[in-house]
Amino acid sequence: MRIGFAGLGNMGGRIAACIVRAGHDVLGYDLRPEHVTAAGARPAGSVGEVAGHSDLVLLSLPDSRVVEAVVLGDDGVLAHARPGQIVVDLSTAAPDSTTRLHRLLAERGAAYLDAGISGGAAAAEKAALTLMVGGDAAVLDRARPALELFSAHIFHCGPSGAGHTAKLLNNFLNAIALSATAEVMVAGKKAGLDLETLLAVLNAGSGVNFATLHRFPKIIHGDYLKGGLTNTLMLKDVQLYVELVARLGVASPNSSGPLASFGLARALGYADEISNTVVDAIGDLSGGVRLHTGEEPAA
Structure with a gap:
C-alpha cells in the first residue's frame, strides 16, 4: 500500500517519522517543506500529487476549515480520489464536516475514515x-x-x-x-506547598x-513538553465540543472553565505555545507565579 501524507507539523511529522522508521516509504506534502524532509518522507509538490500517487492518504491538519480546503481544493484529495483509495483524517475536526467529506469521497468510490x-x-x-x-469497519481493517x-x-x-x-x-x-490542575498548582505554589509533595x-x-x-x-x-497541542488549538477543540453538545441538546455547565482558561492563555500571548503554558497564563494573573525554580516572580 502506497502511503501519502498531507500535514507534517507537530503531530503529523512525528506520525510520518514512525511510518518511515518502520521501513515504509511516505510521500509527503506540507506548506513548510522542511517538515517533510525532517520526517524522512519524500517531498511532493502538492496535495494533488500526494493523492494521485497514494493508496492510503493520511491527513493531519489544524481544523475543519483546512481539512476541507485540502480535500475539496482544485488540486485536492477529492479531485484525485478513485475507487479503493482510503483517506484517513487524523485531525480534530467537526463531525458534521467529516460526514459531508465522507459522502463526497464515497461518490468517487474512495473511503474516508475519521481517526481522532x-x-x-x-x-x-x-x-x-x-x-x-x-467509518466502515471493513475499510478500517484494510487500513489497520x-x-x-x-x-x-x-x-x-x-x-x-x-x-x-x-x-x-x-x-x-x-x-x-x-x-x-494548572489552577490548583498555582494555588499550591502561592500557599507555599512543596509541589512534588502536592503532586504525590x-x-x-x-x-x-x-x-x-x-x-x-x-x-x-520547567519542561513544558513542547511539541503538542497549542492553546489556540485546545480552545478550538473545546469550542467544537460546545457546538457538538449544543446540537445534541446536552447541557454543558462545565465548559466555561476551559473556555476561560485557554482563552486567557491566548489573550496573554501564549496562543501558539503548547497548551501546558496555560499554567503560566493563570500564574500571570495571580501575581507573576511560575511553578519551577529559575523563573520565580519578582519580589
Whole structure:
C-alpha cells in the first residue's frame, strides 16, 4: 500500500517519522517543506500529487476549515480520489464536516475514515497513540496495518463522524483536567506547598488525572513538553465540543472553565505555545507565579 501524507507539523511529522522508521516509504506534502524532509518522507509538490500517487492518504491538519480546503481544493484529495483509495483524517475536526467529506469521497468510490488521536507528542514519537475511528469497519481493517505503525490502541467507534465525536469528548476532559490542575498548582505554589509533595498527594488521591500524572511532574521543573497541542488549538477543540453538545441538546455547565482558561492563555500571548503554558497564563494573573525554580516572580 502506497502511503501519502498531507500535514507534517507537530503531530503529523512525528506520525510520518514512525511510518518511515518502520521501513515504509511516505510521500509527503506540507506548506513548510522542511517538515517533510525532517520526517524522512519524500517531498511532493502538492496535495494533488500526494493523492494521485497514494493508496492510503493520511491527513493531519489544524481544523475543519483546512481539512476541507485540502480535500475539496482544485488540486485536492477529492479531485484525485478513485475507487479503493482510503483517506484517513487524523485531525480534530467537526463531525458534521467529516460526514459531508465522507459522502463526497464515497461518490468517487474512495473511503474516508475519521481517526481522532490521543496521547500527545510523546506517544506519537513512540508509535503508541490511541486512535478513535469512525467509518466502515471493513475499510478500517484494510487500513489497520498502516495505522498500527504509529498506534498502540485502535478503537472503531461507529459510522462516519463517530471517531471525531469521540475525540471531541476526550479532548474536553483533557482540557478540563489541564486547566483545573494548572489552577490548583498555582494555588499550591502561592500557599507555599512543596509541589512534588502536592503532586504525590493528588496522584494518590481522588484528584488524580492525566495532567497530574504526566504533565505537571515535568512542568514544575520547567519542561513544558513542547511539541503538542497549542492553546489556540485546545480552545478550538473545546469550542467544537460546545457546538457538538449544543446540537445534541446536552447541557454543558462545565465548559466555561476551559473556555476561560485557554482563552486567557491566548489573550496573554501564549496562543501558539503548547497548551501546558496555560499554567503560566493563570500564574500571570495571580501575581507573576511560575511553578519551577529559575523563573520565580519578582519580589
